[in-house]
Amino acid sequence: MDRSREEKAASYFQCTVRERAVFEAGIKLAAVYHQFIGAPVSASNAESLEKAIEQGVMVQPFVESVTVRIRRESLRRKRNEYDYQSLTGEMLDVVVTIKIEDVRVRGRLRYIEEIKYPLMYVEAIEAL
Numbered sequence: 001m002d003r004s005r006e007e008k009a010a011s012y013f014q015c016t017v018r019e020r021a022v023f024e025a026g027i028k029l030a031a032v033y034h035q036f037i038g039a040p041v042s043a044s045n046a047e048s049l050e051k052a053i054e055q056g057v058m059v060q061p062f063v064e065s066v067t068v069r070i071r072r073e074s075l076r077r078k079r080n081e082y083d084y085q086s087l088t089g090e091m092l093d094v095v096v097t098i099k100i101e102d103v104r105v106r107g108r109l110r111y112i113e114e115i116k117y118p119l120m121y122v123e124a125i126e127a128l
Contacts, residue, residue, distance in 0.1 A: 025107030089118025
């Protein structure tokens with residue numbers, strides 16, 4: 001990003017670079033969840049859907065890497081011509097790595113069985 005443009009954008013953030021990196025990770029995970037939940041999914045398109053989600057996230061600011069996995073064990077066979085599944089939070093396992101200046105944050109979205117919830121959380125923060 002153009003340095004002067006980034007300096008202007010950064011001036012709106014009344015927080016540390018570390019806090020901003022965590023914020024950015026949360027934004028990316030929330031975007032995945034709210035843009036793709038409900039998308040038709042099956043064993044035949046799971047891989048292409050994973051790649052589409054990854055490519056969509058990668059173009060966003062500060063994204064260093066992203067990995068999306070749709071839990072294949074959550075998918076079932078079609079029962080008839082009209083039957084299909086929709087992507088749910090329980091099916092997703094997403095890891096996004098954000099890098100801003102000298103901070104790298106790894107955020108994650110995955111279903112946590114013990115709390116029965118697709119949780120978005122900070123998995124790691126690293127000072128570079």
